[in-house]
Amino acid sequence: MNTYRAAGLYALTILPMGVLALALGGWIMDVSRHSAPAQPSGFDGWALNLLPPLAAGFLTYLLVARWVDRRDVANGALKSHLRRCAALYVVVLGLGAVLLHDGGSPDFWSLGQLVLWLWVASVGGIAADAVTAVHRRRQGAAG
Numbered sequence: 001m002n003t004y005r006a007a008g009l010y011a012l013t014i015l016p017m018g019v020l021a022l023a024l025g026g027w028i029m030d031v032s033r034h035s036a037p038a039q040p041s042g043f044d045g046w047a048l049n050l051l052p053p054l055a056a057g058f059l060t061y062l063l064v065a066r067w068v069d070r071r072d073v074a075n076g077a078l079k080s081h082l083r084r085c086a087a088l089y090v091v092v093l094g095l096g097a098v099l100l101h102d103g104g105s106p107d108f109w110s111l112g113q114l115v116l117w118l119w120v121a122s123v124g125g126i127a128a129d130a131v132t133a134v135h136r137r138r139q140g141a142a143g
Contacts (some may be wrong), residue, residue, distance in 0.1 A: 003083045006068045010061070010129070011087035014122070017060040021053035021121035022114060028052045039109040040116075053117040057124025061088075065132035081133050088125050095119040 001009075032048055040049040068084070082089070095115055102108040 001068065001071045003080050006084050007086055009064060009068065010084050010125075013060060013064050013125075014087060014091060017057055017121055017125060018118050020060060021056040021117050024052040024056045025049070025113075025117040039106065039112065049113065049116060050120050053121040054124040057121030058128045059124075060121075061125035061128035062132065065129045069132055069136060077133075081129055085126050085129050088122050088129075091122045092119060092126065095122070 028048055034045060034048055040046045065084075095118055098115055099112070099119060103112065
């Protein structure tokens with residue numbers, strides 16, 4: 001498997017990661033009895049909106065990154081990280097632009113919470129690949 005196939009796998013993983021993030025976020029909102037969808041407020045509201053999708057994205061992509069790493073495709077180079085995560089960066093930039101542009105509008109938050117969850121999950125995916133790449137670089141330098 002080369003870096004471009006790994007990038008394709010990362011792009012395909014966006015869908016199950018998004019479904020997991022939305023399901024986990026919605027379940028947490030139901031269990032915690034917070035109103036959904038609504039603009040997050042207060043520390044607990046923001047924590048409940050950020051931590052579940054962040055964990056979903058991080059854990060999903062940590063599994064994928066470790067699988068790719070075992071096939072000796074992943075390396076710690078920034079260029080390889082950018083190639084693998086290109087689709088995630090596009091999602092983060094696109095949804096981030098939507099959040100910045102429309103986040104101030106109360107009407108936006110009828111669906112904005114879902115946009116936020118997908119954005120945070122994608123950030124978690126990028127972080128998981130970065131952590132895996134750094135770990136591999138450290139192992140390569142030590143061994």
